[in-house]
Amino acid sequence: MRMIKKSVLFLCTIALLSACTQKNTSEVTRDKKQTDAVTSTIANQSGDYRMLFIDGKYRTSSTRGYTLELATVENISAFEIGLMNLSKSEFNPSQFYFIEGQFITNEEINHWLAVKSQENPNGLNSKQENNMLISTILEQDYMILNNGNYEFSGVSIGLALNPKTTASATLTDEELLAKGKEIVNQLLPLLRAKEGFDSIPIMFGLFKQSVDNGLSHGTYFATATSNSGTSVSKWSNTKLQKRVFPLETDKTEESSVFIAFKRNVEKFFPNLNGIVGNATFTDGAMSELDIKITTQFYGQAEMIAFEQFLVEQAGMTYSASELSVKIRVETVRGTELVVYKRAGENTYHSIVLN
Structure with a gap:
């Protein structure tokens, strides 16, 4: 039987509302393969996800800088936190652990956000639009602890869409939803082809970013989950808005x-x-x-x-x-x-x- 060494670390973390953390020597696995040692998790006290720590440190996503393509700081916050909140309905925080996206690479993001062409057949943007329709892609990973190993068991993908495609044209919500659905069905086969993504639930959130430079936030307006296969047909409308007081x-x-x-x-x-x-x-x-x-x-x-x-x-x-x-x-x-x-x-x- 695998032994798990535990000790108490006094680590204060604002986002998780936790006074202490419990150290856990386990492994993260993707498709039953060991990838990294996880040395600590922070206890969940207020309905938030418990975070995984790699080698005692918070592991950021290698692609997180792409969120800076959003128009405002408020968009970035609403984009990242909003996806995590939406994920709670698909990946229960009492069962799943959270870690920033670890498996989609910078090279893949670059190709996907670029214009589709003969040289780049996996591009998700169109050369017909002056402004890129899809601004950025966000990956959030969800793990389950199984027999001492943290297994990659679900992923949420946020797609930030820019409704203002030209200086004088702005897509309606119906047009933005139709284009978002089309993009998801182009992206899903690419994700399923990745190691570890073939049989896990993949949740998609479509995010309409605000285009001004003030305090307004963008909003998620539709979600869908693929439990298997390479296409999504069932979507749910989401009216998730952020406001500052x-x-x-x-x-x-x-x-x-x-x-x-x-x-x-x-x-x-x-x-x-x-x-x-x-x-x-x-x-x-x-x-x-x-x-x-x-x-x-x-x-x-x-x-x-x-x-x-x-x-x-x-x-x-x-x-x-x-x-x-x-x-x-x-x-x-x-x-x-x-x-x-x-x-x-x-x-x-x-x-x-x-």
């Missing part, structure tokens, strides 16, 4: 509620440096809210008081059971406190990290 131009009820929450927090701790909310809306309703509070105070008594205050205020303001909420308090030392509630829960939890 507070914005002066946002006069919605959700914005007003956030502003009232912000004012109450600032009255309690007037020396705060900033409070910003990032909200996810699914089918028109707010489904996730991530609030970042920045401050300079360090006192332990103050932090305990702030923890109690935030749990109370969040419970009164954001009590809807279907809403997932995370409130992070950050100082120059890093994340000090996290208050959160998972979707489906009515009770808030808190974690003091330092």
